[in-house]
Amino acid sequence: MRRKLVVANRKMNGSLSSNKAFLEGLLAGTHDYPNADYSVCMPHPYLFQAEAMLKGSPITWGGQNMSRYESGAYTGSVSPGMIKEFGCEYVIIGHSERRQRGHDTDHSIGERFEVATKVGLKPIFCMGETLEEYEEGITDVVTIRQLNAVIAEIGVKGLANGVLAYEPVWAIGTGKAASPEHAQNILSFLRGHIELLDADIAESIRILYGGSVKADNAAKLFSMPDIDGGLVGGASLNTDEFVAICQAASNAYKN
Numbered sequence: 001m002r003r004k005l006v007v008a009n010r011k012m013n014g015s016l017s018s019n020k021a022f023l024e025g026l027l028a029g030t031h032d033y034p035n036a037d038y039s040v041c042m043p044h045p046y047l048f049q050a051e052a053m054l055k056g057s058p059i060t061w062g063g064q065n066m067s068r069y070e071s072g073a074y075t076g077s078v079s080p081g082m083i084k085e086f087g088c089e090y091v092i093i094g095h096s097e098r099r100q101r102g103h104d105t106d107h108s109i110g111e112r113f114e115v116a117t118k119v120g121l122k123p124i125f126c127m128g129e130t131l132e133e134y135e136e137g138i139t140d141v142v143t144i145r146q147l148n149a150v151i152a153e154i155g156v157k158g159l160a161n162g163v164l165a166y167e168p169v170w171a172i173g174t175g176k177a178a179s180p181e182h183a184q185n186i187l188s189f190l191r192g193h194i195e196l197l198d199a200d201i202a203e204s205i206r207i208l209y210g211g212s213v214k215a216d217n218a219a220k221l222f223s224m225p226d227i228d229g230g231l232v233g234g235a236s237l238n239t240d241e242f243v244a245i246c247q248a249a250s251n252a253y254k255n
């Protein structure tokens with residue numbers, strides 16, 4: 001059975017003092033829920049703080065994006081190696097908030113997946129359809145296009161170095177999570193696609209759901225067989241709510 005993974009995507013939120021309170025609360029609050037994995041993706045300036053507070057604990061940390069280049073004249077960008085130097089386990093790539101503003105394309109995200117793994121980071125690769133695409137009924141076409149762009153870059157076996165996340169754009173920050181059945185259908189479809197290429201990778205890879213995951217819907221979402229955890233935005237800004245989501249993940253594994 002795959003262990004559930006719950007990742008906080010704190011987006012562009014926090015401060016040294018509020019992060020400290022959150023991380024302390026998370027360390028204490030998840031102590032009794034050892035049956036799932038937890039990670040916190042912070043804005044780059046706070047990675048040093050995450051490392052200082054979480055090193056040696058079961059909770060890992062990660063970045064929210066990175067350049068696809070190793071170094072050079074890219075003002076304002078942060079390289080994979082820099083993120084790795086702060087002890088990160090993960091880096092989010094392909095988030096819709098970056099795709100939508102035209103920063104990231106299917107191809108450049110595939111490249112990021114590859115360079116992240118080269119420095120030992122595990123990419124959390126996000127896919128998902130817009131509301132228009134959902135209403136058109138082409139969620140499968142869109143997510144497979146996004147997934148195939150990464151597979152084209154790294155090969156199906158390369159997926160083993162990362163985590164996948166299905167995040168329908170219409171569910172992000174709206175309070176309208178996908179139904180557990182819809183999320184399960186899409187995750188099962190994506191896993192089935194991978195299975196055609198490599199059954200072992202399909203069986204072992206973790207696929208998360210993201211989009212308005214809250215304390216009150218987490219247990220139902222995590223009870224679905226193909227949902228291996230959550231990528232949590234807004235609810236990760238409230239320590240108690242995020243800990244409740246972690247508890248749901250830990251309980252789902254035990255059940």
Ligand SMILES: O=C(CO)COP(=O)(O)O
Nearest residue numbers: 009172173211212233234
């Ligand atoms: O974008 C998300 C995580 O990456 C989800 O955000 P919300 O949980 O705020 O909907």
